[in-house]
Amino acid sequence: MKHLTLLILLSVFLIRPSSFSAQPNLILILADDLGYSDLGCYGNTFNETPNIDRLAREGMRFTQFYAGPVCSPTRCNLQSGQDQARFGITQHIPGHKRPFAKLSDPVVPLQMPLEVETFAECLAKAGYATGYFGKWHLGGAGFSPADQGWQTALECNGNTQPPKVTGSAEVRRTTDFLADKAIEFINAHKDKPFLLQVSHGAVHIPLSTTPELKKKYENKSPMPGYPSNAEYAGLTEELDQSVGRVVEAVEKAGIADSTLILFLSDNGGLEHEQSGRVVTSNKPLRSEKGTLYEGGIRIPAIARWPGKVPVGSQCDTPLITMDVLPTFVELGAAAMPKNQPCDGVSLAAVFRDPAATLARDTLYxxxxxxxxxxxxxxxxxxxxxxxxxxxxxxxxxxxxxxxxxxxxxxxxxxxxxxxxxxxxxxxxxxxxxxxxxxxxxxxxxxxxxxxxxxxxxxxxxxxxx
The missing domain is CATH 3.30.1120.10 (Arylsulfatase, C-terminal domain)
Known part of the structure; x- marks a missing residue:
């Protein structure tokens, strides 16, 4: 009997739980056109992003995380885990044409095929509640998030939302409205595993921000070598405030330790408006969104999961947005799609250890x-x-x-x-x-x-x- 008691006590102290909780909550926050050098935690001293910077301090910051060069391609590879070239979605939907250019480019499909099994569909089969709020840009009626595994879904574009979308009496800022929807979803599903994606319109043009934030940045000294645009900075701070509200909701719900928050941008920063006005810079990276130089495809990326992702860590391994599907599927104890290829790799090992080696050394x-x-x-x-x-x-x-x-x-x-x-x-x-x-x-x-x-x-x- 003494020996049995000793064995039980030893098992309590020596048997360690798995590095990751079973079926954690998974939150993906996707910014639009946010550049590599736009956040405080990436060296920007003009834009104020204390909430996103806090995620970096409390989690892992990635220095070589990649996306597609423009909007729809990234959103396609995120949802599918496959390179967007497989679907021909290599430009934003519906694309634009230059009828007299030297080359005629391929026609872009108007939607991601419904046959694609998204990470939302995979996780829903594993018992997750799934919610999607914000920009989709992967197809219209019949090809919406609700048609691709997102059980609760609301699409909206732009940096303001009219009453017909929000149900309120006045036009609302999109960042604030999306935070409300995310918080409602978190509170409604905090007692079971959930998957939440919040897809912002910020900081996509046309730029706008609140009068208060615009005035604040107009009165602020510029950052040397950076455009220091007041509207861009104000919109970036609105994005940051929205992220802060989502994080606060997770903490108030008492589920922070069982929740992974992954923050990404959909492509590199757009340095120039259509008018030619310079509004941001991706330096020290070259060029901007819509190119295959680093400024067009390297993005800010942060992961936080208290007790699981090392605090204040940095990962320098080249990663890419199509890695999200296999990562979420592994963490959520779900099954991978059976009848489709996967071009991404799971980042679960990297989340445990930023120096972990992946079975991949090439990106396209x-x-x-x-x-x-x-x-x-x-x-x-x-x-x-x-x-x-x-x-x-x-x-x-x-x-x-x-x-x-x-x-x-x-x-x-x-x-x-x-x-x-x-x-x-x-x-x-x-x-x-x-x-x-x-x-x-x-x-x-x-x-x-x-x-x-x-x-x-x-x-x-x-x-x-």
């Missing part, structure tokens, strides 16, 4: 459209990054370890490496059936920059590479 991007650059593909293998431009077949090769600003093209100095990576990039495009641009019979150099009919995603006229 495909942007066969004119946006803020010319049609191109790119890949990153280790610290090396190759970009192929389709108009002239030019290759650019960068060592991101020594040159994160992509200032020195090493394609001529490293011809064998460039050739090997180019071959791999071509093979990947074939594997995912990536659509390619073709020569345009209506090419007119004098009109090449003219924008034809189609969607407007924001930003100035396309630039040469």
């Amino acid at each position: 991007w495909h942007l066969p459209h004119y946006h803020h650059s010319t049609p191109a593909s790119a890949m990153r293998k280790g610290d090396w990054k190759l970009i192929e431009f389709f108009e002239n077949s030019a290759l650019e090769l960068y060592d991101l370890k020594t040159d994160p600003g992509e200032e020195k093209n090493l394609a001529a100095a490293e011809p064998e490496r460039a050739k090997a990576m180019h071959t791999a990039l071509q093979a990947w495009r074939k594997e995912v059936n990536a659509l390619m641009p073709v020569p345009n019979p209506n090419y007119d150099p004098a009109k090449a920059d003219q924008l034809g009919k189609g969607g407007k995603e924001g930003g100035r006229k396309k630039q040469k590479k």
Whole structure:
């Protein structure tokens, strides 16, 4: 009997629980067009983001987290765990055309296929309550979040919402309204596992903010080397306040220790409005949203999970938004989709240890459209990054370890490496059936920059590479 008692006592002290709770709550907060250098925790001293900065202090900040170069592609790979090139959603829906450009780019589908099993569908099957609030941009009627596994869903775009959306008497700021919806969902489902995605319109143009915040930043000294735009800063602070309210709701509900909060942006920052006015900067990264340079695809990213994700940690491993599906599925003890590929990898090991090694060393991007650059593909293998431009077949090769600003093209100095990576990039495009641009019979150099009919995603006229 003494021996049995001793064994029981030893088991209590020696048997450790799993590193992660069974079926934690999962919250994904997605910003729109928020750039790598826009947050205080990424070095910005003009924009004030104390709540997001607190998430970084209490969790893990990622320095090499990637997304697609524009809106819909990222939202597609987030929901599906697959590269957006598999669906042809390589531009924002419905895209825009340049009818006289050198190349004719592929037509963008108007929705993500319903056959795709999203992470919401996977987790719902595992017993999760699922809620989606905000921007979707993956299809209209019949292709909404409610059609893709989100049991509670409300779509809204822009930085203000009319009474018909909010049910209130006055126009409301979207960041505040989305916080209300998220808090309602959290309080309604705090007693069982839930999955919540809050997809903001901030900080997408057209810029606007409250009169109080605009005045505050107009009276603030600018940050050297940063545009320090008052409307952009005010809208960024509104986003931050919304994040703070969601975090506060989690803590008031007493579920902080069983809740992972993941904060991401959908692409790099949009440096220029359509008018050409500069509103932000992604420096030290090169260029902006709509390009395959680092400023277009590297995003701010933060994860907090008290007691699970190391406090004040930093992860320098290259990761990407399509990793969200396998990560959430693993953490939620759900089953992976059976009849579709998965191009992402689970980040569960990284959340435990930022130095953990993943079974992947290569990432790919495909942007066969004119946006803020010319049609191109790119890949990153280790610290090396190759970009192929389709108009002239030019290759650019960068060592991101020594040159994160992509200032020195090493394609001529490293011809064998460039050739090997180019071959791999071509093979990947074939594997995912990536659509390619073709020569345009209506090419007119004098009109090449003219924008034809189609969607407007924001930003100035396309630039040469």
